[in-house]
Amino acid sequence: MIVSVSGFTDTVIEEAAKCRGQELVLLLGEEELTEVLAAPASVAGLLHRKRDHLVTHGRVHLAAGAKPRRRRRCPSSDLPALEGG
Incomplete structure (x- = not known):
């Protein structure tokens, strides 16, 4: 079980259903x-x-008012380089 008060991304919801x-x-x-x-x-x-x-049904059940977060995680290669290092 994963608990989140800030919601779940589409990716998390899809992966939970897929697994x-x-x-x-x-x-x-x-x-x-x-x-x-x-x-x-x-x-x-x-x-x-x-x-x-x-x-x-192969679908994740969330509360009626819960809206999936649309943001997907960026691959680590998309992160900016650190300065000074």
Whole structure:
């Protein structure tokens, strides 16, 4: 399980869906974390829904209001050179 209050990039969401045949990676966003903290008993049902959605439909289940972050990570070769070194 990966928890992020700042959301997930499209790449992370795609990779979680792609890996479902090997290992399940469940993503828990800010809204869902807030839900679980407010009602700890809801965690079992939430994880069950997330697992079923991923296994059955091949899609990552995120809260209705969660929006994927569009930014993709840049390869390290795209980073600027350090000055003075």
